[in-house]
Amino acid sequence: MSAHARPAAFPTNWTSRIAWIGLALYAVYATSILELTFARFVTGLDNGGKFLARMFPPNMQADKLELITSGIMESLQIAVLATFFGILLSLPLGLMAARNLSPGWLAWSSRGLIAVLRSFHPVIVSILFVKAVGFGALAGILALIVSTMGFVSKLFAEVVEEMNPKQVEAVRATGANFWNVLAMAVFPQVMARFIGLSVYQFDSNIRNSTMVGIVGGGGIGAPLFTAYQRFDYDVVLTILIIIIAIIMVAELVSGRIRRVFQ
Amino acid sequence: MNAAAREWTRFTPGERIARAMLYIVTAIAVVWSIRTIDIIPEFLYDAPEQTADLFRRMWPFDWAFYPKAVHSALIETFHIATLGTILAIVLALPLSFLAARNFTSNPILNLIAQFIFVSSRSVNSLIWALLFVAIFGPGALSGVLSIAFRSIGFVGKLFGEALEEAQQGPIEALTAAGAPRSMLLVKGYWPQVEPAFWSVALLRWDINIRESAVLGLVGAGGIGVALDAALNNLYWDQVGLILAVIFCVVVVTEIVTSTIRSRII
Numbered sequence: 037m038s039a040h041a042r043p044a045a046f047p048t049n050w051t052s053r054i055a056w057i058g059l060a061l062y063a064v065y066a067t068s069i070l071e072l073t074f075a076r077f078v079t080g081l082d083n084g085g086k087f088l089a090r091m092f093p094p095n096m097q098a099d100k101l102e103l104i105t106s107g108i109m110e111s112l113q114i115a116v117l118a119t120f121f122g123i124l125l126s127l128p129l130g131l132m133a134a135r136n137l138s139p140g141w142l143a144w145s146s147r148g149l150i151a152v153l154r155s156f157h158p159v160i161v162s163i164l165f166v167k168a169v170g171f172g173a174l175a176g177i178l179a180l181i182v183s184t185m186g187f188v189s190k191l192f193a194e195v196v197e198e199m200n201p202k203q204v205e206a207v208r209a210t211g212a213n214f215w216n217v218l219a220m221a222v223f224p225q226v227m228a229r230f231i232g233l234s235v236y237q238f239d240s241n242i243r244n245s246t247m248v249g250i251v252g253g254g255g256i257g258a259p260l261f262t263a264y265q266r267f268d269y270d271v272v273l274t275i276l277i278i279i280i281a282i283i284m285v286a287e288l289v290s291g292r293i294r295r296v297f298q
Numbered sequence: 299m300n301a302a303a304r305e306w307t308r309f310t311p312g313e314r315i316a317r318a319m320l321y322i323v324t325a326i327a328v329v330w331s332i333r334t335i336d337i338i339p340e341f342l343y344d345a346p347e348q349t350a351d352l353f354r355r356m357w358p359f360d361w362a363f364y365p366k367a368v369h370s371a372l373i374e375t376f377h378i379a380t381l382g383t384i385l386a387i388v389l390a391l392p393l394s395f396l397a398a399r400n401f402t403s404n405p406i407l408n409l410i411a412q413f414i415f416v417s418s419r420s421v422n423s424l425i426w427a428l429l430f431v432a433i434f435g436p437g438a439l440s441g442v443l444s445i446a447f448r449s450i451g452f453v454g455k456l457f458g459e460a461l462e463e464a465q466q467g468p469i470e471a472l473t474a475a476g477a478p479r480s481m482l483l484v485k486g487y488w489p490q491v492e493p494a495f496w497s498v499a500l501l502r503w504d505i506n507i508r509e510s511a512v513l514g515l516v517g518a519g520g521i522g523v524a525l526d527a528a529l530n531n532l533y534w535d536q537v538g539l540i541l542a543v544i545f546c547v548v549v550v551t552e553i554v555t556s557t558i559r560s561r562i563i
């Protein structure tokens with residue numbers, strides 16, 4: 037034996053190396069399938085310059101601002117009402133889906149319902165509600181109630197399943213009935229997390245309430261999409277600035293509120 | 299201080315005020331919304347009929363439409379979501395190292411990275427799609443870019459937080475052994491955060507599959523284009539088929555991601 041081969045300090049992690057190579061190969065393959073070429077990208081950049089030039093300055097005429105304000109107000113109302121009613125409905129649904137509180141058949145059927153509610157994007161759900169209840173804010177509210185229930189009750193059920201069973205046992209040992217157990221052992225443990233989830237969902241409802249209007253669900257989405265299709269890019273810019281400002285404020289506020297309730 | 303007179307409270311007065319404020323503000327917001335929202339009651343009278351009509355028109359599905367237009371659009375949606383996620387990861391990884399305060403000690407660089415994340419997350423993927431369709435024209439390119447730009451903030455923020463939680467022990471050991479900075483990254487930080495990285499990437503991929511299904515409504519490619527066409531033609535049997543297909547894809551994606559997640563974490 038001449039030179040001692042030094043053992044590698046770190047063994048090669050083949051799984052992750054193969055995963056990376058696979059991802060890279062896939063990226064090349066998918067790029068060619070979708071015909072994403074560099075030439076197209078360059079033409080696009082040229083277009084992008086023109087697009088930006090037409091966006092500036094943002095349109096601040098009084099009549100446009102009035103339209104935008106009413107749209108924004110409607111979006112906020114949609115978000116508030118959808119969050120409120122969605123949360124009210126998620127509370128029982130989440131409890132029903134928690135496997136440590138409800139019988140097996142109920143938990144599994146609630147979980148199935150939650151999976152169905154979660155599977156569609158709010159915009160797709162609002163397409164169906166626009167057909168069912170007509171154009172306007174109600175369709176948007178119903179669509180966002182669906183997505184609120186999907187998100188909040190899924191995570192709420194998980195929170196309930198993770199809670200400490202000892203307090204439930206203690207309250208049960210005193211002869212308490214189911215409702216007393218809920219009020220005295222379950223809610224005190226999970227309410228803080230539930231409010232946190234609700235505030236988070238309010239934040240995401242504000243984001244989505246600006247979008248449901250694209251398919252007729254009310255709110256700022258309709259003026260935004262109309263302006264976009266009429267190439268009024270300066271109005272589009274005004275609306276985008278307002279939407280982004282509202283979303284940033286909502287995120288800040290919801291972060292603060294969640295910290296208070298932790 | 300007399301121990302008997304000590305009063306135990308769960309919350310400080312400030313916390314109690316903050317909680318009361320939240321409840322009051324919520325009540326005011328709900329009442330205001332209910333009183334001022336514009337709902338046309340006439341539309342509601344025939345809502346049950348309309349709903350029944352909707353399902354009657356949807357069933358039976360137009361199965362012949364699947365090989366004609368849905369299958370290729372579905373594949374395109376899958377590619378848009380996956381490629382968008384990969385692009386987002388490639389763009390977000392370096393940024394999240396900039397955002398992690400224990401790796402980059404320059405507060406200005408931290409702030410710049412945070413700002414990019416916040417602005418990426420504040421714009422909905424549909425809005426990104428509107429912008430990219432205006433720039434690059436309708437098609438998959440706009441879809442991939444809008445998915446990627448929406449995901450940068452999400453992936454970057456969560457991965458940056460994972461980086462900040464990395465333990466300093468291995469990093470100090472490597473530094474003491476004279477490892478260069480690049481090796482600190484590869485052998486110090488990366489092994490600690492790799493599970494978090496894959497779980498964030500999978501979570502975002504799952505979300506992106508759902509989101510890429512609607513991008514087509516504004517022309518950014520994928521199954522949404524077929525959905526939009528079917529909706530505009532009022533071919534509800536085709537709409538029903540597309541919705542069923544999306545549902546299946548979402549369920550399969552969720553099963554795949556949860557399987558992979560339980561393996562690697």
